[in-house]
Amino acid sequence: MTAERRVVVHPDADTLAQAAAARLLVRLTDLQSTQPETHVVLTGGTVGIKTLAAVAASPLIDAVDWSGVHLWWGDERFLPDEDVDRNETQAREALVDELVSAGALPADHVHAMPPLGAAATPEESAATYAAELARFAPDGARAPAFDVLLFGMGPDGHVASLFPGHPALDVTGVATVGVHGSPKPPPERVSFTFDTIHGAREVWVVAAGAEKADAVARALGGDDVHGTPAAGATGTELTLWLVDAAAAGKTTA
Ligand SMILES: O=C(O)[C@H](O)[C@@H](O)[C@H](O)[C@H](O)COP(=O)(O)O
Helix, strand or coil: CCCCEEEEEECCHHHHHHHHHHHHHHHHHHHHCCCCCEEEEECCCHHHHHHHHHHHHCCCHHHCCHHHEEEEECEEECCECCCCCCHHHHHHHHHHHHHHHCCCCCHHHECCCCCECCECCHHHHHHHHHHHHHHCCCCCCCCCCCCEEEEECCCCCCECCECCCCHHHHCCCCCEEEECCCCCCCCCEEEECHHHHHCCCEEEEEECCHHHHHHHHHHHCCCCCCCCHHHHCCCCCEEEEEEECCCCCCCCC
16 A cells, blocks of 8 residues: 655646656655665656656756666567667666766666567566566565656556556566557557556656646546556555646646
8 A cells, every 4th residue: 555645746847857857866865875775667758758868967966876776667668679769778868878888877787678689579578577676676575665666657547568458457476567569659568567566665657748637637536547557556655646737637636
């Protein structure tokens, strides 16, 4: 169960990304005063990548000791390595490569999902990633208890690559799942399962634009995850919705 849910409304997508970036950097700095390692999950999508670009441009970037940070992905588009549509590629370009090449972030702290080529199928990529997650999991768990798990949300209410009505929503007992027939291109993907999401300490959902307003309202209103997967995006300590005014336009929660 989520200990707390908070909704923060920003005026527009750019402000939202700036604020999410500042919040992430401050959160990591705070965590580093009490724990040596932090685990952060990155997301694809417009606002997610905009947030990473804002991290890269922030004067607070050097407040974080990146040598203690591990980066993960909650989902990936199953495409060849370096494909411009991979979430990893976009995150590397926006932030990650700069941190690695500056020597701030160890290259082996960047835990990307295996691309097409390294894995033959989404299932194979998912299984390899599950093994990587297990290497960093506390005893008895399948994945780290992520300090911050970032998600974008689609207009249909999907998070990660968990789409309304898809069988992946009901997969339990494993950390990751291969996805076929995604309504958002490309059709083949790899995703965290809800089991993995629900082990995160904090889940932050970033969403901007009027086309997200219905899904935001349904998710905050507690819709069934089969209709609105984002309703199930909850952390054990905090579930934080960072939205812009347009995306918040239909919610009463
Ligand atoms: O692979 C992806 O596309 C994502 O990881 C996906 O879950 C994304 O975060 C949402 O679709 C929101 O994307 P937008 O912010 O671009 O709407």
